[in-house]
Amino acid sequence: WEDLFCEIKIYWKTKAIRHWREKILKKFVYSLPGIRNPASLFHVFIQSNAFYLPQILSLIELPYSAEELRWEIWPDGKDTDEIKVENNADEVDKFRCGSLLQDEDSIVDYYSKIKRCNDVIKLCKNHLKEVFIKGLTPKNKHFALMDFEYIFPPDLPLDVLVIMLIQVEKGTTSKLLLQACLDFISQQQRFAIYKSPIGTYKILDRRRKMDDNRKPSYI
Structure with a gap:
C-alpha cells in the first residue's frame, strides 16, 4: 500500500489521478442529504486544495489489495510522460x-x-x-549507489547517507565511514541476519590498506 500511495502522490496532477479523485468526490457530494445544488458544491470541491490523498482515501473503502486499486486508477497502465x-x-x-x-x-x-x-x-x-x-550529482550518486550500498545494509536511513555524503564533500570519509557503519549495525542489532559478511570483511580490508597506521580495535 505504501508504494501505491507514493505513486499516487507522484502522479497526483495527471489525468488518471484527477479522474479518479473527481469520481470519488462526485459520489460523495451526491450522497450528501439536503444538498440543493450538488453540482455547484462538487465544482467547489474539485477546485479546492483541501482534498489531498488522506482526505480522498477517507471517503472510500479500500479494495482487498493495492493491486486492485492500482488497476482501478490505471486500467491501461501509467503514462510516464504525464509526470x-x-x-x-x-x-x-x-x-x-x-x-x-x-x-x-x-x-x-x-x-x-x-x-x-x-x-x-x-x-x-x-x-x-x-x-x-x-x-545527486554524478560523483555523489556514484558514492551513494556503489560505495555506500556495498558497505552498508540496503535499508541505510537517508539521514545517515546524507552524513556520509557530507564527509565525502569534505574529503574526510575513511574513518568516519567505518565507524558510522559499525554504529548503525550495532544500533539495529542485525549482526545475525546479514547475508554477506564476506563483503564486510572485504571493505574492512580495503579500509585498512587506506590507513595502515590505524588498526581497528574490533579485529
Whole structure:
C-alpha cells in the first residue's frame, strides 16, 4: 500500500489521478442529504486544495489489495510522460516528478530542499531516498549507489547517507565511514541476519590498506 500511495502522490496532477479523485468526490457530494445544488458544491470541491490523498482515501473503502486499486486508477497502465515537467516548474513539482537536481548545491542545501518539498508531497522514506539519490550529482550518486550500498545494509536511513555524503564533500570519509557503519549495525542489532559478511570483511580490508597506521580495535 505504501508504494501505491507514493505513486499516487507522484502522479497526483495527471489525468488518471484527477479522474479518479473527481469520481470519488462526485459520489460523495451526491450522497450528501439536503444538498440543493450538488453540482455547484462538487465544482467547489474539485477546485479546492483541501482534498489531498488522506482526505480522498477517507471517503472510500479500500479494495482487498493495492493491486486492485492500482488497476482501478490505471486500467491501461501509467503514462510516464504525464509526470514530466518544464525547466521553469517550481521545486515541489520537480520533486514530485523526480527531476529536482542537486546541481551546484551542497549536500546540506540539497537535502534541505528535498525535505522542504517532501513536507508538501509526503513520500514514504524509501521513495524519498530514491528521489534524493536520483537528483545527486554524478560523483555523489556514484558514492551513494556503489560505495555506500556495498558497505552498508540496503535499508541505510537517508539521514545517515546524507552524513556520509557530507564527509565525502569534505574529503574526510575513511574513518568516519567505518565507524558510522559499525554504529548503525550495532544500533539495529542485525549482526545475525546479514547475508554477506564476506563483503564486510572485504571493505574492512580495503579500509585498512587506506590507513595502515590505524588498526581497528574490533579485529
